[in-house]
Amino acid sequence: MHRLYHQPLSPFCRKIRLVLAEKRIEVQLIEEKVWEKNLDFLRLNPAGKVPMLRMNGLILAESSAIFEYLEETVPEPPLLPRGAEARVEARRLMNWFDDKFHHEVTANLLYERVNKKLEGTGYPDSRKIQAGSKNIKYHIDYMGWLLEKRDWLAGNMMTIADFTAAAHFSSLDYVNDIDWLRNKNVKEWYARIKSRPAFRSLLSDQLSGFVPPDHYTDLDF
Amino acid sequence: MHRLYHQPLSPFCRKIRLVLAEKRIEVQLIEEKVWEKNLDFLRLNPAGKVPMLRMNGLILAESSAIFEYLEETVPEPPLLPRGAEARVEARRLMNWFDDKFHHEVTANLLYERVNKKLEGTGYPDSRKIQAGSKNIKYHIDYMGWLLEKRDWLAGNMMTIADFTAAAHFSSLDYVNDIDWLRNKNVKEWYARIKSRPAFRSLLSDQLSGFVPPDHYTDLDF
Numbered sequence: 001m002h003r004l005y006h007q008p009l010s011p012f013c014r015k016i017r018l019v020l021a022e023k024r025i026e027v028q029l030i031e032e033k034v035w036e037k038n039l040d041f042l043r044l045n046p047a048g049k050v051p052m053l054r055m056n057g058l059i060l061a062e063s064s065a066i067f068e069y070l071e072e073t074v075p076e077p078p079l080l081p082r083g084a085e086a087r088v089e090a091r092r093l094m095n096w097f098d099d100k101f102h103h104e105v106t107a108n109l110l111y112e113r114v115n116k117k118l119e120g121t122g123y124p125d126s127r128k129i130q131a132g133s134k135n136i137k138y139h140i141d142y143m144g145w146l147l148e149k150r151d152w153l154a155g156n157m158m159t160i161a162d163f164t165a166a167a168h169f170s171s172l173d174y175v176n177d178i179d180w181l182r183n184k185n186v187k188e189w190y191a192r193i194k195s196r197p198a199f200r201s202l203l204s205d206q207l208s209g210f211v212p213p214d215h216y217t218d219l220d221f
Numbered sequence: 222m223h224r225l226y227h228q229p230l231s232p233f234c235r236k237i238r239l240v241l242a243e244k245r246i247e248v249q250l251i252e253e254k255v256w257e258k259n260l261d262f263l264r265l266n267p268a269g270k271v272p273m274l275r276m277n278g279l280i281l282a283e284s285s286a287i288f289e290y291l292e293e294t295v296p297e298p299p300l301l302p303r304g305a306e307a308r309v310e311a312r313r314l315m316n317w318f319d320d321k322f323h324h325e326v327t328a329n330l331l332y333e334r335v336n337k338k339l340e341g342t343g344y345p346d347s348r349k350i351q352a353g354s355k356n357i358k359y360h361i362d363y364m365g366w367l368l369e370k371r372d373w374l375a376g377n378m379m380t381i382a383d384f385t386a387a388a389h390f391s392s393l394d395y396v397n398d399i400d401w402l403r404n405k406n407v408k409e410w411y412a413r414i415k416s417r418p419a420f421r422s423l424l425s426d427q428l429s430g431f432v433p434p435d436h437y438t439d440l441d442f
Contacts, residue, residue: 046363047321058306062320064285065312072305084293085279091286099283100268142267 002055005032005041008205009114009174011106012063012098013051014167019067019160021198023074027053029201035119064094067160079160090154093161097168101139106168108132109177114210136172137182144183158193166193170202176213180221187221195219223276226253226262229426230335230395232327233284233319234272235388240288240381242419244295248274250422256340285315288381300381311375314382318389322360327389329353330398335431357393358403365404379414387414391423397434401442416440 004020004027006013020027032041032050045052045061053060056073060066071080080087109132112124143165146153154161169190172178180187193199203217215221225241225248227234241248253262253271266273266282274281277294281287292301301308330353333345364386367374375382390411393399401408414420424438436442 047317049321056306058309060309060313062313062316065309065316068289068312069305069309072308084290085277087293088279088281088286088290091289092281092283095283095286096268100270 002027002053003030004028005030005045005052005054006050007031007034008207009110009171010050011102011110011164011167011171012049014170014202015098015160015164016051016053016063016066016070017201018163018167018198019070019079021201022077022079022163022196023070025055025070025074027055033118035115064098067094071160079158079163081155081157081159086155090159090161093154093159094164097161097164101165101168104135105132105139106172108135110171110175113175113177114207117209133177136177137179140179140182140186143189144185147185147189152189162189162193166190166199167202170194170199173216174205174207174212175210176216180215191219191221223248223274224251225249226251226266226273226275227271228252228255229428230331230392231271232323232331232385232388232392233270235391235423236319236381236385237272237274237284237287237291238422239384239388239419240291240300242422243298243300243384243417244291246276246291246295248276254339256336285319288315292381300379300384302376302378302380307376311380311382314375314380315385318382318385322386322389325356326353326360327393329356331392331396334396334398335428338430354398357398358400361400361403361407364410365406368406368410373410383410383414387411387420388423391415391420394437395426395428395433396431397437401436412440412442 002025004013004016006017006029008031032038032052034041034048034050037048042048044059047061049061051063051066053066060069071078080090108128112128112132116122116124143153150156152158152162153165169178223246225234225237227238227250229252253259253273255269255271258269263269265280268282270282272284272287274287281290292299301311329349333349333353337343337345364374371377373379373383374386390399
């Protein structure tokens with residue numbers, strides 16, 4: 001069977017888990033503690049990061065490269081729209097969340113609260129938590145604005161943009177960092193995506209030492 | 222004519238400039254001082270970053286999304302190989318340089334030396350310069366190892382992986398941060414890519430207040 005090396009709350013891993021599940025590709029999940037710099041892992045993937053996917057005799061690294069590979073080799077159901085114009089918008093938003101949102105929000109909130117504790121590298125920095133809490137408001141507003149005009153973030157079909165955003169949101173929701181009252185479009189969008197079968201595996205993750213809020217697994221939160 | 226909003230030494234912009242030139246797509250270059258947070262620019266591209274490309278009535282943002290759009294709409298000459306296995310390797314390396322190399326090297330060297338001065342945000346942090354100078358050695362060794370077995374970084378054809386790496390290297394070379402004696406494969410690879418017509422516009426950039434070393438424009442450095 002294919003193997004996905006991952007960390008349960010990594011949004012980059014969650015994005016790939018959603019893609020795999022949506023395309024009905026079964027994988028064995030292997031938790032890799034990347035901060036322990038396991039030599040066997042580094043030999044396979046010198047970037048030392050997860051997700052890493054072993055599939056078809058290949059070792060695949062970098063989540064956006066893995067996504068494009070899966071989209072090319074298992075095209076159904078598609079997670080990129082047809083037409084170059086619609087595709088560039090889906091990829092723009094994938095990058096928006098994996099770069100801008102990750103840097104401004106995920107790193108400040110999730111990595112301060114969770115990764116530092118897992119890696120034993122100290123306590124959360126309150127200035128970063130404050131910055132992340134402030135920044136996420138702007139992102140939720142932007143998403144709400146996009147969803148005024150569109151059914152899904154990049155247009156009228158669900159795409160990798162939605163999975164990428166939902167991957168970040170689900171990890172942040174695990175540590176109760178999402179204000180679901182801020183924007184009804186965003187809440188309604190997340191409820192739709194959370195109820196997909198592909199989402200189930202994410203909602204069943206339990207991270208030792210971290211208890212998610214009650215609404216985390218609730219489909220009618 | 223199409224318009225590319227850019228910063229001369231941004232490796233993300235240089236990557237797209239190389240792609241445009243290789244595909245013979247003429248653009249007008251417009252320098253955008255992103256740190257001034259120009260409202261007209263933010264309205265077009267709320268991420269507030271360069272490169273941003275105006276083309277075919279569209280506003281394109283995020284360099285990897287722009288690249289995929291150009292590859293889909295102007296397929297010749299191709300910058301991704303055929304076959305999913307070769308494509309994932311090219312995209313893995315594109316991400317290696319835009320994420321890992323960027324974080325470990327470019328941000329520590331180029332941004333400390335150049336961006337801080339441009340933006341008026343202080344002096345270079347010597348610890349970051351040291352970290353960047355140390356990290357780049359590991360990356361050059363890794364590239365040298367790849368080039369032992371391959372003509373180009375991702376295999377036997379020139380791909381977006383080479384342009385991405387060369388974009389970072391050319392910006393770092395402008396501030397004389399590349400030790401060309403460290404690996405002969407890497408030097409020979411860069412000499413090959415530097416002599417391509419697509420590279421000319423990069424080598425003619427002059428950034429006020431920063432003088433590149435003599436070898437910067439020399440094709441036989």
